[in-house]
Amino acid sequence: MTTPKTPVAEARTAFSDAGPATANPPASPAAAAFAAAYPVRPVPAPGPVDTAPIAATPAALEELDSLWQAVVHETRTRGNDIHLPISLAFAERLCRAYPEADALLVRVATLLHDTGWAHVDETRIISEGFAGDWRKAAIRFEHEKQGCEVARRVLPALGYSEEFVDRVCDIIDGHDTRLVPHSLEDALLRDADRLWRFDHAGIALASSWFGMDPATYTDRLAIEIVPELITQAALDMATADLDRSNALLKTAVIR
Ligand SMILES: [Fe+2]
Ligand SMILES: [Fe+2]
Numbered sequence: 001m002t003t004p005k006t007p008v009a010e011a012r013t014a015f016s017d018a019g020p021a022t023a024n025p026p027a028s029p030a031a032a033a034f035a036a037a038y039p040v041r042p043v044p045a046p047g048p049v050d051t052a053p054i055a056a057t058p059a060a061l062e063e064l065d066s067l068w069q070a071v072v073h074e075t076r077t078r079g080n081d082i083h084l085p086i087s088l089a090f091a092e093r094l095c096r097a098y099p100e101a102d103a104l105l106v107r108v109a110t111l112l113h114d115t116g117w118a119h120v121d122e123t124r125i126i127s128e129g130f131a132g133d134w135r136k137a138a139i140r141f142e143h144e145k146q147g148c149e150v151a152r153r154v155l156p157a158l159g160y161s162e163e164f165v166d167r168v169c170d171i172i173d174g175h176d177t178r179l180v181p182h183s184l185e186d187a188l189l190r191d192a193d194r195l196w197r198f199d200h201a202g203i204a205l206a207s208s209w210f211g212m213d214p215a216t217y218t219d220r221l222a223i224e225i226v227p228e229l230i231t232q233a234a235l236d237m238a239t240a241d242l243d244r245s246n247a248l249l250k251t252a253v254i255r
Pocket of ligand 2: 113114
């Protein structure tokens with residue numbers, strides 16, 4: 001069934017940074033398997049859910065420091081040096097809430113997922129990547145492909161197996177353009193990729209990409225991004241962060 005196009009729907013696709021996770025029926029065997037394994041949405045969290053400000057629990061494990069150092073160049077594009085560390089901190093929290101996930105896979109995929117932006121035409125990132133029907137924009141597919149190239153370039157030299165690198169690339173390839181997650185690890189990356197926006201640092205950076213004032217931006221986070229979250233843990237974190245950020249930025253008054 002196709003949804004009639006409305007101005008609201010068009011605005012929504014332009015605002016989202018990653019594809020809606022549950023909007024369409026499963027499109028592949030992997031997506032169907034994930035949907036069957038996790039039929040309740042948002043997916044309940046068997047582990048602890050930490051809703052404190054993300055600055056309280058930075059991505060702490062030093063084992064990824066060499067990977068960070070290998071992609072410093074790629075962090076200097078499109079705010080990746082803000083977006084990626086905050087997303088990784090959220091990914092680590094989500095892994096504690098979902099201990100059945102392969103945490104190393106989630107962490108490495110999250111760290112690398114947007115590094116491909118450094119290898120596409122930078123002038124097209126805002127003009128194509130955040131406008132119109134962005135999911136079909138060639139630049140979005142290109143940044144996913146380039147992100148896989150980065151993963152294949154840096155991970156083997158750091159001791160990661162070919163099989164592990166393939167699994168990382170399976171998640172990176174499609175993280176924005178594929179409609180549905182293929183695994184719990186894929187789902188946790190997708191939620192972490194949204195959660196960073198609710199922190200005030202994410203609001204400061206991402207609102208500028210969309211040319212929005214903070215109040216307009218946080219309104220749209222609540223309306224459009226919260227319903228896209230796949231896991232209950234992410235929903236709890238997003239709600240707590242949104243309340244804090246709205247209070248901190250006085251969005252009820254400055255609008
Ligand atoms: Fe992306
Ligand atoms: Fe991202």
